[in-house]
Amino acid sequence: MLHEYLPILLQIVVAILFAASALFVSVLVGKTGKRTPAKDTAYECGMIPQGEGHPRFSVKFYLVAMLFILFDLEIVFMYPWAVVYRDAIKQSDLIFWSMLSFITILMVGYVYALKKGALDFRR
Numbered sequence: 001m002l003h004e005y006l007p008i009l010l011q012i013v014v015a016i017l018f019a020a021s022a023l024f025v026s027v028l029v030g031k032t033g034k035r036t037p038a039k040d041t042a043y044e045c046g047m048i049p050q051g052e053g054h055p056r057f058s059v060k061f062y063l064v065a066m067l068f069i070l071f072d073l074e075i076v077f078m079y080p081w082a083v084v085y086r087d088a089i090k091q092s093d094l095i096f097w098s099m100l101s102f103i104t105i106l107m108v109g110y111v112y113a114l115k116k117g118a119l120d121f122r123r
Helices: 002-030 059-089 094-116
Strands: none
């Protein structure tokens, strides 16, 4: 049984050796150049960089991104439902009511986000 896992073990060993050798060569080659402040500055199309390298984003940006992901995943569940709807409705109305309850729960979340001002960009 151990013989069956030998190729996997060999692949793991090769991957670890490759990663370690790539890091080692990078350290060797990287130390040969001299670092100057001009080399360490960010290059922005020949312009002198202004401000911080990593600007701070508002929490509202992340909130909108999470809401987008949430409502985008809704489509992932609705598309297969729409594909099988015509064939499944002949057997039972359960598929219709289950999707209606799913959309209702999502609409409650959407109304909650609107009431909390999550999509109000004037603030």
